[in-house]
Amino acid sequence: MAQPGRYHHGDLHAALLREAAILLREQGVEGLSLRRLAERAGVSRTAPYHHFEDKNALLCALAEDGFRRLDRLLEEAAFQADDPEPGLRRFVRGYLRFASDDPEQYELMFGRTLWKTGRPTESLTRVAHGCFRRYVDKLQADGIGAGTDALRVAQASWATLHGLCRLLLDGIYLDRQDMEAVSDQAIALMLAAVRPAERTP
């Protein structure tokens, strides 16, 4: 596809998303312009508008893919009430790996570009919230934080994870070297939040 000489591209929609993911990974949102994208796809600068309402819509689609991958990660997670540590550890590691594998994608998923400045698609909102919902449910189903409000535990622990990722990815107060130690610390923190009952045996 994208034969030089063909007037109709064939599958521009998919090609745009594919190329956008590459560009995002390599250059970040700032380097992702519709014009450049179109050029890469071998198409004129306004062609993308026939497949996405505007740039915001394309970015939402991109972020949605990310949330779907994250959801798969969540699906695999399993915590056991009697010994939540191994499961929790696996999940935390997985989450941190997810974020640091493709920092720009993570940034797009959770950054202000979409949620504050832009207008998140209804579809994006659904997937993103579904992701979090799954996390809450999982905690609850596995009997984690039984004595407390599962929603609050979920919010606080996700925030911890998220905060770590942001500080790490933006390189403010953390760098790669701290990764291991900080992830351990986070696990400890979350464990403490998750088993308040065990403190009075």
Place this chain on the structure above:
Amino acid sequence: MAQPGRYHHGDLHAALLREAAILLREQGVEGLSLRRLAERAGVSRTAPYHHFEDKNALLCALAEDGFRRLDRLLEEAAFQADDPEPGLRRFVRGYLRFASDDPEQYELMFGRTLWKTGRPTESLTRVAHGCFRRYVDKLQADGIGAGTDALRVAQASWATLHGLCRLLLDGIYLDRQDMEAVSDQAIALMLAAVRPAERTP
């Protein structure tokens, strides 16, 4: 100042920062353009370049002001080893209020605009790190988390706070209503991290 008719402004440097802070608060970084800023100050579009090297430099100065205010907040914080909760609670509330009072300023201070996309000024870096340093020292001086590595505790707890702010300000998984409850949860989390020794009395 900015008399219509005066060729020299008088104190453009300060006027730019002042106007920029307003524009930032009202419209966010995205609404803050040098051209608009210049217009507001009653000056031509390239005049700002005689006071700031480029947009990045101006934003760094703006963020620096924020960190200085945050540092003052930190200065007032006090945790007591024998009963850290009240101090911690005050600090957490203060931090959350700081972030939600001027979300755009907070975003600028900790966002990728400066730290990832832009080039943080040496001066900005110094102030920002000084801020964090003060937090670590304070924890240590007040004997918080005695048994553990103060740096790690600081990183993890700051990350928790930061994550909460981001999720809240960007409106992803939290909204204003959750504020109170989540801040309590965060306090509990940090308390747990801070007194591991007390768990084996």
Place this chain on the structure above:
DNA sequence: GCTGCAATCTGGACGCCGTCAAGATAGGGT
């Protein structure tokens, strides 16, 4: 197989943006 319609793609234009370059203006020290 032909026709007409809708989907797709094109180039031009507009108004933003950050920034560079060259020239105008004015205030302060000699």
Place this chain on the structure above:
DNA sequence: ACCCTATCTTGACGGCGTCCAGATTGCAGC
């Protein structure tokens, strides 16, 4: 009084997202 330099101006360039009018194509129905 004079000049130096800080300050400010206009003009220009390239890049951006997006609207518009027109060109091209694939396909459904005849």
